[in-house]
Amino acid sequence: GAVVSQHPSWVICKSGTSVKIECRSLDFQATTMFWYRQFPKQSLMLMATSNEGSKATYEQGVEKDKFLINHASLTLSTLTVTSAHPEDSSFYICSASKREYVQYEQYFGPGTRLTVT
Amino acid sequence: KQEVTQIPAALSVPEGENLVLNCSFTDSAIYNLQWFRQDPGKGLTSLLLIQSSQREQTSGRLNASLDKSSGRSTLYIAASQPGDSATYLCAPAGQPGGGADGLTFGKGTHLIIQP
Numbered sequence: 124g125a126v127v128s129q130h131p132s133w134v135i136c137k138s139g140t141s142v143k144i145e146c147r148s149l150d151f152q153a154t155t156m157f158w159y160r161q162f163p164k165q166s167l168m169l170m171a172t173s174n175e176g177s178k179a180t181y182e183q184g185v186e187k188d189k190f191l192i193n194h195a196s197l198t199l200s201t202l203t204v205t206s207a208h209p210e211d212s213s214f215y216i217c218s219a220s221k222r223e224y225v226q227y228e229q230y231f232g233p234g235t236r237l238t239v240t
Numbered sequence: 241k242q243e244v245t246q247i248p249a250a251l252s253v254p255e256g257e258n259l260v261l262n263c264s265f266t267d268s269a270i271y272n273l274q275w276f277r278q279d280p281g282k283g284l285t286s287l288l289l290i291q292s293s294q295r296e297q298t299s300g301r302l303n304a305s306l307d308k309s310s311g312r313s314t315l316y317i318a319a320s321q322p323g324d325s326a327t328y329l330c331a332p333a334g335q336p337g338g339g340a341d342g343l344t345f346g347k348g349t350h351l352i353i354q355p
Contacts, residue, residue: 129283169344216283231276233283236281
């Protein structure tokens with residue numbers, strides 16, 4: 124199997140505080156993990172690509188100083204939303220890439236619902 | 241930049257019907273395409289992955305076809321059941337630079353199967 128977990132599943136924080144979200148691949152090693160954001164009734168938008176042991180690559184329009192990504196091991200990536208504002212409220216989903224022979228397949232976590240008050 | 245369109249945006253049918261969900265994408269230089277389902281407030285569950293060299297892939301009542309040159313993929317759901325109710329997303333994966341690539345998603349087809 125290929126299971127990806129996220130913690131927490133939901134979090135409420137006050138404006139101006141920071142929140143850390145963890146993404147773990149439980150039964151495989153993932154050199155690459157991805158972070159997506161999904162607003163209500165919208166599709167998933169890729170925020171950044173996280174490679175183990177190196178700096179994350181951010182998509183255009185995503186502030187790297189606001190969304191800090193750390194991928195310190197082959198099974199764990201973290202996303203820290205710094206100085207959160209209400210407009211950061213969203214559903215954050217991570218995925219981990221598993222190599223299957225010559226192809227890569229992405230497995231997604233259950234998501235984290237962030238509400239900033 | 242890859243753009244993905246899914247039609248229809250929403251579909252509500254009685255159970256038992258065979259369904260067709262359509263996905264089109266603008267950049268045909270892909271190395272695979274995945275279909276996912278997303279239940280409300282949940283993450284994504286991978287349903288099928290079609291490699292660029294394949295024309296179709298089957299899993300149970302699901303069959304996905306891929307016409308890479310025309311930028312189209314279709315998901316067929318046979319004998320639909322209420323448990324199939326969810327949002328279905330397709331995501332073509334671009335050429336990897338030696339590794340995995342982030343996915344571009346369509347807005348999905350919101351499917352409701354009436355008991």
